[in-house]
Amino acid sequence: MRIPLENTVKITIRIAGKWLYRMRRVMATLCIALIAVHIGYKVVFGANGMKIWQSKRAEVQALEQEIERSKLDHEQLEYRVQALQRGDPSVIEKEAREQLGYVKPGEVVLFEQRSKPAARQAPVVAENTDQK
Numbered sequence: 001m002r003i004p005l006e007n008t009v010k011i012t013i014r015i016a017g018k019w020l021y022r023m024r025r026v027m028a029t030l031c032i033a034l035i036a037v038h039i040g041y042k043v044v045f046g047a048n049g050m051k052i053w054q055s056k057r058a059e060v061q062a063l064e065q066e067i068e069r070s071k072l073d074h075e076q077l078e079y080r081v082q083a084l085q086r087g088d089p090s091v092i093e094k095e096a097r098e099q100l101g102y103v104k105p106g107e108v109v110l111f112e113q114r115s116k117p118a119a120r121q122a123p124v125v126a127e128n129t130d131q132k
Helices: 005-022 024-045 050-086 089-100
Strands: none
Touching: 005 024, 024 050, 050 089
């Protein structure tokens, strides 16, 4: 007994259709899982993800520390300027000693000699020994 070709195709489609109908929950779960993994990857490693956010946060903290150091330096310089403008003798003497090299009578000044950088040597050039 031979089954006609049309019936075989209908049976195959019917079997595949039943299989797809039974597997619809599994496939839906797999699709949702893949979407969740993709979204999770983008949240962590994407253009505005957690890794980028953490690096930007670290950069913000470093810049805030730099701002604090700059504020302290500014306050110290502001204090020096005010002391110089008031004519504070100790500050004026300190500046004269440091910048102008003034010395009180009877003081001995010691200078640390800085080593001179080594003289630059001319590059060694190979001589052409070929004779023509």
